[in-house]
Amino acid sequence: MSTSVESKSSPLDAIKWTLVVLLIAAGVAGNSYFQAESMLYRVLALVGLAIVAALIALQTSKGKAFLSLAKEARLEIRKVVWPTRPETTQTTLIVIAFVLIVALILWAIDSLIGWIVSGVIG
Numbered sequence: 001m002s003t004s005v006e007s008k009s010s011p012l013d014a015i016k017w018t019l020v021v022l023l024i025a026a027g028v029a030g031n032s033y034f035q036a037e038s039m040l041y042r043v044l045a046l047v048g049l050a051i052v053a054a055l056i057a058l059q060t061s062k063g064k065a066f067l068s069l070a071k072e073a074r075l076e077i078r079k080v081v082w083p084t085r086p087e088t089t090q091t092t093l094i095v096i097a098f099v100l101i102v103a104l105i106l107w108a109i110d111s112l113i114g115w116i117v118s119g120v121i122g
Helices: 012-031 039-057 063-081 087-120
Strands: none
Touching: 012 039
C-alpha cells in the first residue's frame, strides 16, 4: 500500500518550522532559567512543549510525509514472521558458540605471533 503525499511545501511551512525551532529553543532556555524549580515540573513543561512542537511539525508537508512513512512501516512490521522462542534460543546459542570459537582462534594466533616475536627479539 503506497500512499502519495504532496511534496509541495506551502509558504506557511517555513513559519511552522520556525515556530517549532522557537518552541524547542524556549524549552532549552526555560529549563536552564528555571533550574531552581522541581525537576518534575521542568520535565512536564519540556514534554508539553515537545508535544506541541511535534503537532505543529506534523502539519507541514514534511511532517505529513513522515507520518505516512510511519504508518506504512507499521503495516510492514505486521507482515513480518517473527521467530519462535526455540528458534531464537537456538540461533543465540549458535552465535555464542561461533564467537567463542573465533575468540579461541584469535587467541591462538596472537599467542603464536607473540611467541615468534619474542623469539626474534630475544
